[in-house]
Amino acid sequence: MVIKTADFICSNTQISRLPLPLKPEYAFIGRSNVGKSSLINMLTQKKGLAKTSQTPGKTQLINHFLVNDNWYIVDLPGYGYARTSKSNKEDWNKFIRTYLDKRESLQCVMVLIDSRLDPQKIDLEFCNWLGEKGLSFVTVFTKADKQGSIKTDQSVAKFRRALLGYFEEAPPYFVTSSETMMGRDEVLGFIDDINKNFTPPKFDGEHYK
Numbered sequence: 001m002v003i004k005t006a007d008f009i010c011s012n013t014q015i016s017r018l019p020l021p022l023k024p025e026y027a028f029i030g031r032s033n034v035g036k037s038s039l040i041n042m043l044t045q046k047k048g049l050a051k052t053s054q055t056p057g058k059t060q061l062i063n064h065f066l067v068n069d070n071w072y073i074v075d076l077p078g079y080g081y082a083r084t085s086k087s088n089k090e091d092w093n094k095f096i097r098t099y100l101d102k103r104e105s106l107q108c109v110m111v112l113i114d115s116r117l118d119p120q121k122i123d124l125e126f127c128n129w130l131g132e133k134g135l136s137f138v139t140v141f142t143k144a145d146k147q148g149s150i151k152t153d154q155s156v157a158k159f160r161r162a163l164l165g166y167f168e169e170a171p172p173y174f175v176t177s178s179e180t181m182m183g184r185d186e187v188l189g190f191i192d193d194i195n196k197n198f199t200p201p202k203f204d205g206e207h208y209k
């Protein structure tokens with residue numbers, strides 16, 4: 001997929017204010033500092049699109065970016081930031097989980113995982129929750145340039161093995177680097193394939209279905 005345009009559309013704290021669910025969208029989510037903003041900028045080739053390295057845990061916004069006038073990248077607040085208060089965490093949970101569970105045009109949740117780390121409980125639990133809700137997701141391993149490919153392969157294998165504790169099959173995965181653009185064509189190709197089959201939900205007078 002060639003990226004012609006990528007534009008910031010809106011930031012939301014309210015589900016009711018989201019853009020109409022008429023274009024396919026992909027939610028990017030992961031622990032704070034996993035490399036989410038960098039990945040969004042790398043995919044779109046627009047440097048300042050998603051701001052990198054803001055104070056983690058601070059923004060509790062759902063950000064919509066429109067790509068090629070055709071599909072949305074949705075930047076969700078990072079989870080698992082230790083210094084966030086308990087009530088903040090609960091707010092995060094409710095807000096984001098409601099969005100993920102209810103969003104009619106959400107095609108796939110892109111769960112970002114730091115390729116340097118052993119499987120983290122919070123990531124596994126989040127994937128498990130997505131599975132329970134029947135939401136499609138893929139894992140996107142980030143920062144692969146930070147170590148050799150053997151180490152990356154080991155991390156990926158460990159995470160996928162851990163997921164098999166919950167699922168019969170591990171979901172598709174991508175290995176990426178925002179520094180080297182590794183994985184860019186694969187992620188965009190995956191999204192392009194889904195976009196081709198997208199039919200917008202119909203409005204029945206009350207809901208989109």
Ligand SMILES: Nc1nc2c(ncn2[C@@H]2O[C@H](COP(=O)(O)OP(=O)(O)O)[C@@H](O)[C@H]2O)c(=O)[nH]1
Pocket residue numbers: 031032033034035036037038039051052053054056078142143144145146176177178179180
């Ligand atoms: N070497 C390397 N550093 C990265 C990569 N992705 C992100 N980073 C760095 O990791 C830090 C956190 O990245 P950021 O995109 O702000 O993470 P976010 O909190 O998940 O949005 C920043 O210092 C980035 O420069 C990558 O693919 N390779």
Ligand SMILES: [Mg+2]
Pocket residue numbers: 036037038051052053054
């Ligand atoms: Mg960020």
